[in-house]
Amino acid sequence: MKMTFRWFGEADDSVTLEQIRQIPACTGLMGVISTYAAGEVWERDAIHSYVEGVRKFGLEVEVIESVNVHEDIKLGLPSRDAYIENYRQTIRNLSSHGVKAIVYNFMPVFDWLRTDLAHPVGDGSNALYYDDKDLEGLTPLMLVKQVEAGSNGFTLPGWEPERLSELEEVLEKYKKIDKEKLLEHYKYFLEGIIPTCEECGVKMAVHPDDPAWPVFGIPRLAHSKEDFDKIIGLVDSPANGLCLCTGSLGSNPANDLPSIIRHFGMKGRIVCAHVRNVKHLGDKRFRESSHLSSDGDLDMYEIMKALFESGFDGWIRPDHGRMLWGERARPGYGLYDRALGIAYLNGLLEAIKKQAKQRFRRILLSSIS
Ligand SMILES: [Mn+2]
16 A cells, blocks of 8 residues: 655645655645536646646655535536536646646535634643534534634635535535435436446545534435445446545444445455544534544544555545644644654554464464475
């Protein structure tokens, strides 16, 4: 598996490529070109300058995140065909610059959601936090504005300002869409783009709903093993895969991550992985923690072991981190805690690999003795 780091581009990230290249074993990025709104074609020139800029630092750009799906596609509106064609063109353009995987989501309106972006951890650091009760009495627009105000001046993924003006109008349209309808629209989208992915050698990786349950009564399709079985069944192709985000799925304690990883890993459908830990604080209430198993409620050793043992050979990255040591960055995307996360994941992986090798050697010796 290849270790990577999310990077939003020179103009939109407090972390530099010079810093990223110094993180042990980090060979590339899960990149983002944040200038494009959902539905727009990502132009070759912009992709070229982003990718070449990164390559100068010896880093690869084989994964691109947040190629957002236009709401008209999710709503199944007649205009969706034009947006699907744009998406196909974006896939072609990205693949012509060496991109092999695209992370996206099919969540209506909201991308990830938190009710506090700087919740005190108790040791002087802070982290992203969610409490379902905090949503009571809040309209979606109020929540979005609250998130925007706490974002340290950075644009948060999924909360791009140009989307805010249309928020209420779009929410109104979703009143007519239930889970089944949304799944139908999802199938239509995948049928439109997966053949293009196959032609170009690109894999799609759907990101789970975050948190792993519906919010504001809007249907969501991707937050359990059963959901993902349905999704990969919509179009049966290795190009129709998953971005296994442990923190998103793990926000619901009912999701058994090592077992989910083995299930989809054996099928060869995990394209990439976001690995982080969460601390459950009550019903639909959690805080993000450091990556260390004992700091949260996910067993990171078992998660990494499941990835390794299921033959996962895609891209992996630390996901969000806490804000440490006075760093000022986009919430969740500072340098320090994500770099610490990589160091820890590297350590787990080295031990898992060596254990596997020793076990193999023992079996081999016992079979010839
Ligand atoms: Mn994630």
